[in-house]
Amino acid sequence: MGGWLDRLDSLEFGGIILSVVLQLEQVTLDSPLSAQPLLNQISFSLAPGEFVGIVGPSGAGKTSLLRLINRLQDASHGQIQVQHRPVSAWPVVSLRQQMALVLQEPKLLGMTVQEAMHYPLKLRGMAATEARKRVNHWLERLQIPRDWQGRTELELSVGQRQRVAIARALVTEPPLLLLDEPTSALDVGHGERLLACLQELATAQGMAILMANHQLDWVEQFCSRVLYLQQGKLGGDWPATVVNWHHLREAIADVERRAAAEWD
Numbered sequence: 001m002g003g004w005l006d007r008l009d010s011l012e013f014g015g016i017i018l019s020v021v022l023q024l025e026q027v028t029l030d031s032p033l034s035a036q037p038l039l040n041q042i043s044f045s046l047a048p049g050e051f052v053g054i055v056g057p058s059g060a061g062k063t064s065l066l067r068l069i070n071r072l073q074d075a076s077h078g079q080i081q082v083q084h085r086p087v088s089a090w091p092v093v094s095l096r097q098q099m100a101l102v103l104q105e106p107k108l109l110g111m112t113v114q115e116a117m118h119y120p121l122k123l124r125g126m127a128a129t130e131a132r133k134r135v136n137h138w139l140e141r142l143q144i145p146r147d148w149q150g151r152t153e154l155e156l157s158v159g160q161r162q163r164v165a166i167a168r169a170l171v172t173e174p175p176l177l178l179l180d181e182p183t184s185a186l187d188v189g190h191g192e193r194l195l196a197c198l199q200e201l202a203t204a205q206g207m208a209i210l211m212a213n214h215q216l217d218w219v220e221q222f223c224s225r226v227l228y229l230q231q232g233k234l235g236g237d238w239p240a241t242v243v244n245w246h247h248l249r250e251a252i253a254d255v256e257r258r259a260a261a262e263w264d
């Protein structure tokens with residue numbers, strides 16, 4: 001493994017060379033239902049080795065943002081670049097080979113765990129022996145028991161399915177990993193182990209990871225940077241070490257309480 005950094009282009013800012021995997025400039029997503037956009041002029045970039053948490057109240061736009069990057073939906077305005085190339089200029093299949101997206105309720109599409117793990121490697125034309133080695137490596141790394149390999153999603157709990165979906169995403173070792181609430185159905189032990197593994201992938205191997213997560217304690221513990229979304233706007237983009245976590249928790253809880261009170 002390794003080599004992600006070598007595959008990236010570089011940008012020069014004031015004489016300092018920086019690599020950027022992902023760049024959003026003034027990205028807006030209009031709502032089909034209201035005048036208020038679902039995402040409003042979002043700009044940020046992501047470098048190799050960053051593990052970034054997207055936090056914010058329910059409905060703030062976290063999932064919508066991840067969907068735009070992978071082109072499940074297109075932005076109404078602004079530009080998203082992956083590896084310095086607008087997402088609209090990439091053939092969709094090639095764009096999706098630059099990244100892996102794991103949605104909140106992952107599906108194995110009727111495949112067994114074993115088949116689902118091999119499928120993305122088969123699509124990339126990897127030789128069977130190498131693919132087997134790669135699959136075994138990631139099954140072990142995410143501590144997925146061997147006896148799950150013949151199971152389909154109907155024979156896995158939601159949390160188990162989540163772990164398999166993340167292993168399936170990692171098996172291609174993409175430069176960019178997009179995760180939507182990857183720990184929502186995991187117990188503390190598996191959640192912490194997964195996030196520690198992701199942190200190591202970022203810091204030791206240069207993978208860029210963007211993760212929507214409601215569980216602020218874990219974002220605080222494992223992420224290097226935090227994006228705060230509120231009502232579709234980017235309310236903050238901070239290194240995790242400078243965040244006032246107590247204040248941020250209160251701010252999010254306040255918005256969520258007010259939203260709930262509107263129904264009373």
Ligand SMILES: Nc1ncnc2c1ncn2[C@@H]1O[C@H](COP(=O)(O)OP(=O)(O)OP(=O)(O)O)[C@@H](O)[C@H]1O
Nearest residue numbers: 031032033038056057058059060061062063064065
């Ligand atoms: N296809 C759609 N059409 C119209 N509105 C949508 C659509 N998808 C999402 N929305 C709205 O966009 C807003 C943002 O939703 P999104 O799922 O991105 O939020 P989120 O921050 O991921 O929420 P949660 O934390 O609850 O998962 C919400 O108000 C939602 O109702």
